[in-house]
Amino acid sequence: MxxxxxxxxxxxxxxxxxxxxxxxxxxxxxxxxxxxxxxxxxxxxxxxxxxxxxxxxxxxxxxxxxxxxxxxxxxxxxxxxxxxxxxxxxxxxxxxxxxxxxxxxxxxxxxxxxxxxxxxxxxxxxxxxxxxxxxxxxxxxxxxxxxxxxxxxxxxxxxxxxxxxxxxxxxxxxxxxxxxxxxWQQRASQLQGMKVIAYHSSFRYLFDFAGIEQVADLEPKPGLAPTSSHLTKLLHRANEGDIDTIIVASYQDPRGAKWLADKADLPVLVLPFSVGGNKQSGDLFSLYDSVLTLLTQAHTAQQAS
Structure with missing residues (x-):
């Protein structure tokens, strides 16, 4: 062979x-x-x-x-x-x-x-x-x-x-x-001083980067869904009149946020939490662009109201 x-x-x-x-x-x-x-x-x-x-x-x-x-x-x-x-x-x-x-x-x-x-x-x-x-x-x-x-x-x-x-x-x-x-830094500077109520600490680094203050959390404790008593406390806080919007991530249950928004006459802003969280966030760059655009629109609308 x-x-x-x-x-x-x-x-x-x-x-x-x-x-x-x-x-x-x-x-x-x-x-x-x-x-x-x-x-x-x-x-x-x-x-x-x-x-x-x-x-x-x-x-x-x-x-x-x-x-x-x-x-x-x-x-x-x-x-x-x-x-x-x-x-x-x-x-x-x-x-x-x-x-x-x-x-x-x-x-x-x-x-x-x-x-x-x-x-x-x-x-x-x-x-x-x-x-x-x-x-x-x-x-x-x-x-x-x-x-x-x-x-x-x-x-x-x-x-x-x-x-x-x-x-x-x-x-x-x-x-x-x-x-x-x-x-992004230039756009974020327009959001300095914005106050929000948000779900969990999902956007902690975004708020730190943009100078946004999360004054309260929809969760009574991290990982726990909003309760009626906790939402009532948040309503008292929201009625102080300095909150711009209520923020939830795209994957989070919005029901507690919507209840609070209805009672306090505040908008609910759903932000993409990661790439693919909405149609505009196809990569890391567009994720930042989308989030900052949505925040700017919410902040502008609240200031005009």
Missing amino acids: RINFKVIISSILLSLSHSAFAQMNIFACEPEYAALAKELAPEASIYSATTAMQDPHQVQARPSLIAKMRRADLVVCAGAELEIGWLPMLQMKAANANVRSTDKGLFFAADHVETLDQLDFVDRSMGDVHTQGNPHLHFSPTRMLTIAQALTNKLIQLEPQNSARYQQHFASFSERWQAASKQ
Whole structure:
């Protein structure tokens, strides 16, 4: 039997070529990090475990998610305990050793920036709070740029042979992001002093960035739905007359907000919480644009009334 060494060598070289350019599988816990991964690794296969219409605190470890994580080379999550109720279960069932440690293919955004509202002590009586701070980082332009740099470093760690490509993607993103951030800052300056009642601390970083004061929370405690007695207290606060609007995220139940709005004669503003939260928020850039436009319109309308 004659062995065709040319065919064998060609097959080996083809296999090595495919391996060198194999598509990275990225599992994102939230759509904002799927969008960021797309900016930094557009050639990758990217899957988001949640949508902007889901509560990221509460996710079921479905077989489809387990299968996606089993094949993942990199898992990108917000961190700061946001996914503590479901990510460990997924990791266990997926049995993918490469995405169990941040030394390898696990990336937590909150590990790379200073979070707001860190707590020294937490117990169950306080509700759904996080000792490591508020995990909803994606509405902080400066933090997201820092996170993007850290995620680029992680991509390079996993695929050092593609270092130049990842650095190029980050440079492009950084230039566009910083230019957009200047525009966002100018638009946000118009919102300084705006007062709102909001649901949960979902937009904590957005309010911090824009100088908006959340004077009250629709939740009596973080993670608890509005109660009649709590809404009555909020009505007394709203009747002081200095509230611009009541804000809920696209995935949150608006019923308590609508009741309060009807009684206090205030508008309810539904903001996209993440990429895909409305038709205008197809990526991170348009998410910021959409949110700032909606806030500006609400603020202008309230001032004119």
